[in-house]
Amino acid sequence: MTQPYDPAKDGAEMDFKDRMSYGDYLSLDMLLNAQQTWTDTHDEMLFIIQHQTSELWMRLALHELDAARNSLLGGKAHQAFKMLSRVSRIFEQLNSAWDVLRTMTPSDYTAFRDALGQSSGFQSHQYRQIEFMLGNRNTAMLKPHAHRPDLVALLEAELAQPSLYDVAIKALSQSFSLPDEVLNRDLPEAYQPHAAVQAAWTEVYRNPESHWELYELAEKLVDLEDYFRRWRFNHVTTVERVIGFKRGTGGTGGVSYLKRMLAVELFPELWHLRTEL
Numbered sequence: 001m002t003q004p005y006d007p008a009k010d011g012a013e014m015d016f017k018d019r020m021s022y023g024d025y026l027s028l029d030m031l032l033n034a035q036q037t038w039t040d041t042h043d044e045m046l047f048i049i050q051h052q053t054s055e056l057w058m059r060l061a062l063h064e065l066d067a068a069r070n071s072l073l074g075g076k077a078h079q080a081f082k083m084l085s086r087v088s089r090i091f092e093q094l095n096s097a098w099d100v101l102r103t104m105t106p107s108d109y110t111a112f113r114d115a116l117g118q119s120s121g122f123q124s125h126q127y128r129q130i131e132f133m134l135g136n137r138n139t140a141m142l143k144p145h146a147h148r149p150d151l152v153a154l155l156e157a158e159l160a161q162p163s164l165y166d167v168a169i170k171a172l173s174q175s176f177s178l179p180d181e182v183l184n185r186d187l188p189e190a191y192q193p194h195a196a197v198q199a200a201w202t203e204v205y206r207n208p209e210s211h212w213e214l215y216e217l218a219e220k221l222v223d224l225e226d227y228f229r230r231w232r233f234n235h236v237t238t239v240e241r242v243i244g245f246k247r248g249t250g251g252t253g254g255v256s257y258l259k260r261m262l263a264v265e266l267f268p269e270l271w272h273l274r275t276e277l
């Protein structure tokens, strides 16, 4: 009789009494004990894991976006491009994840929805931080975090920094003259599109050869926003499929609120210039 294969004979490590194992390195005990269900319904585990994995990917997106912003500020555009490509891929991954959640029917969700209370992704501080970091800034979105001064401080610290789009415009200003109201705007406020910025980006697209780095930066940003928009669209479609036009647990109109968010533009001039080309 052939003996079952023993990987130890091939050198596989089998004794972790005094050594760091896979589970130790990844803090798996903590991670895999964080799926606290509040009901005994079957689909709540899917709902929790879908949100938790999304938050983990958002954590990585923040890490990459912050580094991309610093690279751009430091004049290292190519390093930033690599990170921005990764963030687009992260959103692509999050977009595919909706296919798993779509297997949850309204009947499945209704069975545990009450257990959520008023909690909702609307209160995701990481999602808000991503929006603030990219350039979609709305201080009204700080309010759901008022009970957590640490999170308000984190989000306010983000608002005090130039957004990724502010930094991209700063890079643009090295080749084109841009007005002071754009370059020294009040950072926590919402960005207002400006004709001079659009004219400059338009020139970049008319002469890519002369402004290749800015052209590449612009396309990286458009790519990222494209994936971000698809995430919003997949979210609202899944929400309509699961709760119809009910109000959200977070108190908004639900689908009506999310449809309104579809109109948000992160990098407005980069979209508007296309009509002029």
Ligand code: HEM
Pocket: 050, 051, 054, 055, 101, 109, 119, 120, 121, 122, 123, 124, 127, 235, 238, 239, 242, 243, 247, 248, 249, 250, 251, 252, 253, 254, 255, 257, 258, 261
């Ligand atoms: C069946 C699943 C889901 C339903 C029914 C749902 C429903 C909703 C609704 C109705 C809103 C609007 C705010 C409110 O609650 O009133 C919302 C916002 C939000 N949800 Fe979901 N959601 C689902 C899955 C997810 C998942 C998996 C994520 C991933 C983290 C997520 C993240 C968010 C975020 C970030 C917002 C805020 C969007 C914004 O302010 O633009 N949702 N969700």
